[in-house]
Amino acid sequence: MTAVRTVLVSGASIAGPALAHWLHRYDIRATVVEKAPAPRMGGHAIDVRGAAVDVAERMGVLDSLRASVTETGRVVFVDTRGRPYADIAPTMGAGDDRSLEIVRGDLTRILHEPTVEHTEYLYDDSITALEETPEGVRVSFRRSEPRLFDLVVGADGLHSETRRLTMGPEDDHARYMGALICIGGVPDRLGLDREARLYNEPGRAAGMIRSPRFDGAKGIALLHAPDLNGIDRAPEADQKAFLLERFAGAGWECDRLLEDLTHSPDFYFDSIKQIHLDRWYRGRVVLLGDAAHCPSPMSGQGTTLAMVGAYVLALELSRHERLASALHAYETRMRPYVKANQEIADTGIGFLAPRTRLGLTARNTLLRFGGFLTRLSGLDRRVVRTAEAIDLDARPPADMAEGSDEGR
Numbered sequence: 529m530t531a532v533r534t535v536l537v538s539g540a541s542i543a544g545p546a547l548a549h550w551l552h553r554y555d556i557r558a559t560v561v562e563k564a565p566a567p568r569m570g571g572h573a574i575d576v577r578g579a580a581v582d583v584a585e586r587m588g589v590l591d592s593l594r595a596s597v598t599e600t601g602r603v604v605f606v607d608t609r610g611r612p613y614a615d616i617a618p619t620m621g622a623g624d625d626r627s628l629e630i631v632r633g634d635l636t637r638i639l640h641e642p643t644v645e646h647t648e649y650l651y652d653d654s655i656t657a658l659e660e661t662p663e664g665v666r667v668s669f670r671r672s673e674p675r676l677f678d679l680v681v682g683a684d685g686l687h688s689e690t691r692r693l694t695m696g697p698e699d700d701h702a703r704y705m706g707a708l709i710c711i712g713g714v715p716d717r718l719g720l721d722r723e724a725r726l727y728n729e730p731g732r733a734a735g736m737i738r739s740p741r742f743d744g745a746k747g748i749a750l751l752h753a754p755d756l757n758g759i760d761r762a763p764e765a766d767q768k769a770f771l772l773e774r775f776a777g778a779g780w781e782c783d784r785l786l787e788d789l790t791h792s793p794d795f796y797f798d799s800i801k802q803i804h805l806d807r808w809y810r811g812r813v814v815l816l817g818d819a820a821h822c823p824s825p826m827s828g829q830g831t832t833l834a835m836v837g838a839y840v841l842a843l844e845l846s847r848h849e850r851l852a853s854a855l856h857a858y859e860t861r862m863r864p865y866v867k868a869n870q871e872i873a874d875t876g877i878g879f880l881a882p883r884t885r886l887g888l889t890a891r892n893t894l895l896r897f898g899g900f901l902t903r904l905s906g907l908d909r910r911v912v913r914t915a916e917a918i919d920l921d922a923r924p925p926a927d928m929a930e931g932s933d934e935g936r
């Protein structure tokens with residue numbers, strides 16, 4: 529068992545509470561700092577797949593998770609006049625026991641609630657500085673008094689501040705995938721029942737999803753944009769104007785849907801990015817979940833990676849006396865799994881929002897063959913198979929289990 533007794537986790541979404549659970553199992557004290565004033569509810573639908581289902585079972589939350597699945601039906605592809613021309617199963621592999629779709633806020637609640645008895649949560653606060661000392665990491669906070677921890681874990685998502693403080697600016701590690709995404713709550717003007725509708729034009733896609741677990745419907749817009757020109761970091765008003773302009777003249781219900789999206793109470797707009805780092809830890813600071821290796825929403829595997837990563841990190845801390853060995857073992861075991869799951873995103877984006885007319889025609893031909901060719905293409909099997917591709921309890925090869933304290 530590692531000499532680590534106190535851990536500060538930044539971020540209380542998926543990876544953070546999951547790690548707090550596992551640290552408690554190994555008698556390690558966790559404090560979680562979250563910049564939001566309370567656990568963030570609502571949000572989009574995410575997927576718990578493969579090995580993450582086993583992690584949920586071992587945490588004792590699988591039944592709660594199953595009771596909260598979105599029950600979204602099929603994804604129906606519509607033409608410019610709203611006429612369906614193809615449909616597929618809701619998410620790749622969903623509907624079986626190894627792939628569960630759930631609203632992000634529901635998963636946060638399910639993971640967070642059982643941990644409040646033993647975990648200290650600091651809301652409306654965040655890390656401002658990290659200083660390595662011989663005794664541990666001295667952490668300064670925006671609101672709380674400075675404190676010393678044996679280990680700091682950055683589980684603060686794609687735009688991780690912990691990563692910036694430890695590894696440098698986001699642009700050094702982010703791989704932009706050439707597209708932007710917008711999601712938000714919208715009125716269900718289509719009268720949907722447990723289904724999603726998706727409309728495509730070359731380079732842009734818009735859709736609406738309805739689930740009994742949503743308050744209303746969710747609107748989604750996807751847009752290819754080779755150059756960002758800072759729009760992902762622009763003020764919200766500019767992002768909304770940009771969206772309306774880029775969807776001007778689009779068919780189907782796009783005018784109303786985009787207008788509704790710009791009035792959404794939980795308007796989310798971001799560039800689609802992956803995070804690729806040479807190392808996930810440095811000294812006494814380690815990254816977890818999207819902060820370490822965001823696979824992008826186009827992979828649909830980010831939640832799975834966050835939950836499995838939390839399990840593996842805590843397990844390796846419990847197995848190794850030297851912190852550097854534990855962190856090295858965590859990274860060594862997770863790397864191939866992360867790599868395979870990140871690769872799915874390339875197929876995902878081409879499938880959901882083909883960039884060219886030729887690509888769109890090819891995708892639609894695939895769809896029109898009633899799912900047969902889609903299955904033949906192997907995408908659905910690949911998504912589920914890749915989420916399974918880790919042995920949760922394996923030990924890293926002996927010659928790889930020794931990390932350096934440098935971690936750089």
Ligand SMILES: Cc1cc2nc3c(=O)[nH]c(=O)nc-3n(C[C@H](O)[C@H](O)[C@H](O)COP(=O)(O)OP(=O)(O)OC[C@H]3O[C@@H](n4cnc5c(N)ncnc54)[C@H](O)[C@@H]3O)c2cc1C
Pocket residue numbers: 538539540541542543544561562563564568572573574575576632653654655683684685686687688689690709711796816817818819824825827828829830831832834
């Ligand atoms: C639009 C969209 C669609 C997606 N669709 C899917 C999908 O279909 N399937 C799937 O599996 N995944 C999907 N994902 C990805 C999934 O949401 C993430 O991979 C997953 O939530 C990662 O969890 P995390 O805990 O690592 O990070 P996050 O969920 O991003 O959580 C980070 C937490 O850190 C907090 N935080 C941020 N900065 C600070 C700070 N400085 N100090 C303190 N706290 C901070 C945030 O408030 C947040 O609570 C999607 C993501 C998006 C954005």
